[in-house]
Amino acid sequence: MTSGSIMRRINGEKFGRWSLRLDAAYCTVLGAAVALFAGRIAEGVALPALLIAAAGVAVVVWAGGIVWMLARLPLRSALRLVMVANLVAAIAVGFASATAATLLIVLAVVTVAIDIALFATSQAVALRALPVRG
Template identity: 65%
Template structure:
């Protein structure tokens, strides 16, 4: 089995995570009104959540450019674990099984990003002392 390049995987994971967040956050913000009726959350909450997710996408890219990769991966992975739990819990407010399934799929996507970031962290060379 080929050795995983932790740096390459980590950078790709963060880039894809940022793109996913930008698209998902924008979609949530733009469809907040109709979505509010389906998921039984206030439109303002959905609009704010979408805006925060788009802002997070920008922060992930900033971290990738300015912070040591190991630190960026740890932070983004931790936020992804928290976000996956919050999104999964939010699925409980949904009115239909199809909507619950769609929201849980998003939670799984976010959890998979966290997993890819954990794999990248493990594959990075150990930090040198000194």
């Protein structure tokens, strides 16, 4: 099966909307957990707890932004914006792993970076599966 035939089988509209909804849910849970456990997280990385808590709150706010974009923007625009933000976030989180004190914490932070990159990939797949505007 070629990638072209796989892309024809994916409903870009449904896949894109689900990708954004799941991304928003993930951001809500992850951001809230980071904000709530900022003190503990700060013990494992060389970053201030206040910075970590602010990042967690920002991620929750971003989740609301994704929901807003899904409701107000054309799907193609929302997917592009969120995909680019996810790529930037994956890189930033990956670099943050360099501040981790132990290998286990490095692996945990890199895992989050990979999760974020996978959301960006799902949004790219949805964009590619959307019908070309005529």
